[in-house]
Amino acid sequence: MRRILQMLSLAAWLLAVSASAQGEIPRFAADECPEFIQRLAAENDAAITCGYLLVAEERADARNSRHIQLFVARIAAGSRRHSAPLLFLEGGPGDAASDRIGELLGSFLHQELDIIIMDQRGSGLSRPALNCHERDQRRSADTLRWVRACFHRLSGAGIALHAYTSASSAADIQDLLRALAIPEVDVYGFSYGSRLALTFLREYPGSVRSLILDATVPPHVNIMEGRAGAAFAALEQLFHECAGAPACQRAFNTLRADFYETVKRLNAAPARVALDDGGSVVEITGDSFVYALHASLLDYQRLPFIPAQIANAAKGDYSDMLAAANRLDRRDSHSEGLYFSVLCAEELPFNSERRAHQDAAAIPPPVQAALSKLALRPFAECRAWEVPRAPEFENQPVRSDVPALLLSGSYDALAPSAWAAEAQRWLDNAWHVVFPHTGHGSLFAGACAERIARAFLSAPRQAPPLACLQEQAPPDFHIPA
16 A cells, blocks of 8 residues: 555656646656566565656757657655655666666665666667667677677767767756756766766766765776776786685685686687587687686676686586576667767777786786787777767866765776775765675675665765674685585
8 A cells, every 4th residue: 555655646746747847858757667667666565657858869959959768767765765865877888777676676775765767868768779789790800890880870860979978967867856856866876877976976066965886987097097907906816815715725726727727728729518508509718718707706696606617617617607697687788889979988088098008918918818808999999989089077086075985896897996995085075995795886785885875875974884894704705515
């Protein structure tokens, strides 16, 4: 009954907002939630309402611009409610916030906060979505071909790819808050979402009550110049901590050597492994083995199994590696077009390809090639994605006294804790917490992070209690029986 009353009152409010703004741009219009969101709401006894924000695609010429639709969902708090709702900003750039609704419904955030999600322009259920179906048709050597093909298809369809930027998304957020008559929000930004959160803070500081930045990517850090080194550092941390844990050291006492030998062997003679689908064969090279481990380092649930994964691969058994890869969500919801429009305008122009190459050159040869590609390939891709360079201020630090909580995982190979520490230098009321057992994203990885975040959101100008950090330890590595 409580859920029904919540849904009725919230739906009536959204319809009133929509009706009052008919004919205006920007405009919010309530709409029926997609079926998968309705199912999640029913399964979790949650009240969720949906709609679309209509905005100009090109904000610099809004009068002559066509309009785009941005998908919005609002999840009503399960029990007690803070005064400000939480705005959830997804990473990528290009990942769909709507894909995270199920995870949010299972979190403490849903119990205590109204949550607003919006699929950023170009992503998820927003329209147009800048997905590159050409990627699904590529061969391994055709990366630049599919990037060029996607760029020309989308731009040929009249999509202003230069208009899909962090600044435009920040303005979209502000338009949404105005349309819904929300004076301020708490903001949670994950990965790229942390950069968008800082951009929103820079442009609209009066709309932000507090920030939680998880896997922080500050605008002024040149991420490609240290990307290969960050990935290598996470691998080395794994080897070091396994060697320092007696059970792991006994079970995998040649772990580092096994890893390097496996990479060399697979690059010299790739393994061909038949899948259980009745005929498909996957080729595993040394580089693809490195990328699989890199992905596992990012996921706190898969991280403890990496030593066993390496040991098995050294013996020619790749089953657990393939099983881990199959756990990835295969829904084609990532917007490659939005990823490139943001990356190629706001990040790559301020990075030095020479410094990125130097960073990669310091890595031992067996894994140098794979990690070099992580850092250097985007430079070539962005030469194929022809969007103009962003203004210089997009590469400047964001200074603010708005309370902020920065969360880092010590194994984060995509957004190392040093980046959060650098962002903290410019935030006058910020706390930075590093968790020793997590990778990319910490808020949903354990009770300690939840406890700290809950206290912070309740009183963001007070130092959060950090006592539970004393109980945190490196990963509990899985030892096969």
